Amino acid sequence: MGRKMPTRCSLCKKDNETLSHIIWQCRFTRHIWAWATGIFNLQLVEDLVVSYKVVKGKSRTIKDMWIVTNLAVTTELWKLRNKAFFEGATVNWLGFKGRVYQIIRDNSIRIKGHMFNKLENLRILSYLKVQRRSSKNSTPVEISWSPPEHGEIMICCDGAALGNPGQAGASFSFKDANSRVLGALCVGLGWQTNFYDEVYREANFTAYNLDKEACLLAEDIYEFYEGRPMCIPVVKWPGEVYYHFK
Numbered sequence: 237m238g239r240k241m242p243t244r245c246s247l248c249k250k251d252n253e254t255l256s257h258i259i260w261q262c263r264f265t266r267h268i269w270a271w272a273t274g275i276f277n278l279q280l281v282e283d284l285v286v287s288y289k290v291v292k293g294k295s296r297t298i299k300d301m302w303i304v305t306n307l308a309v310t311t312e313l314w315k316l317r318n319k320a321f322f323e324g325a326t327v328n329w330l331g332f333k334g335r336v337y338q339i340i341r342d343n344s345i346r347i348k349g350h351m352f353n354k355l356e357n358l359r360i361l362s363y364l365k366v367q368r369r370s371s372k373n374s375t376p377v378e379i380s381w382s383p384p385e386h387g388e389i390m391i392c393c394d395g396a397a398l399g400n401p402g403q404a405g406a407s408f409s410f411k412d413a414n415s416r417v418l419g420a421l422c423v424g425l426g427w428q429t430n431f432y433d434e435v436y437r438e439a440n441f442t443a444y445n446l447d448k449e450a451c452l453l454a455e456d457i458y459e460f461y462e463g464r465p466m467c468i469p470v471v472k473w474p475g476e477v478y479y480h481f482k
């Protein structure tokens with residue numbers, strides 16, 4: 237009757253090996269986490285689920301990069317452990333760090349989303365050599381509208397595209413002197429670059445919600461709604477100032 241002795245960690249060759257030791261506590265592991273949290277300027281939380289929460293409030297790009305980093309570190313640690321355990325490979329810190337760094341960079345190509353226009357974001361992305369992406373520019377623009385004269389109908393239009401180039405659409409809404417939405421029209425513009433639909437753009441509100449519906453229509457297909465369509469949840473009050481972000 238023999239008792240199974242706990243295995244010695246293949247990375248540090250000192251402590252007993254557990255999954256938690258390999259992923260978080262091993263002195264070798266601590267090096268890689270210190271490096272990773274240093275890039276993002278974050279505190280290490282020894283829990284993958286909780287770890288995601290430390291990037292709360294950061295930009296989409298940074299959040300995604302952080303998840304990729306977490307996954308790259310943990311999967312590579314496990315692969316390294318197996319290589320050392322089964323094949324007796326020697327553990328090389330610089331080689332390991334380089335591999336994790338390369339994996340993060342390779343995966344960053346697929347990351348979509350915006351960054352914040354902050355020095356911190358630029359610093360992280362340039363360290364990881366991620367192509368700088370556009371930031372959502374938040375210049376507020378004051379907009380208001382007034383209803384047409386009696387007997388007149390106001391026509392507003394807007395355009396949108398799903399991607400550039402991509403499926404584009406334009407929409408028109410018709411309002412009367414009482415600010416009532418008489419109807420709306422959507423038209424599919426087919427496969428276009430952004431330039432085409434921008435030609436349709438005007439400062440207006442109602443058409444804004446509709447143009448996204450229009451993107452779903454095939455080229456030259458029109459759809460007409462009598463009254464206010466369901467996809468327009470609210471109509472902005474005339475004469476009141478609203479802020480849109482350009």
Ligand SMILES: [Zn+2]
Nearest residue numbers: 245247248262
């Ligand atoms: Zn260890």
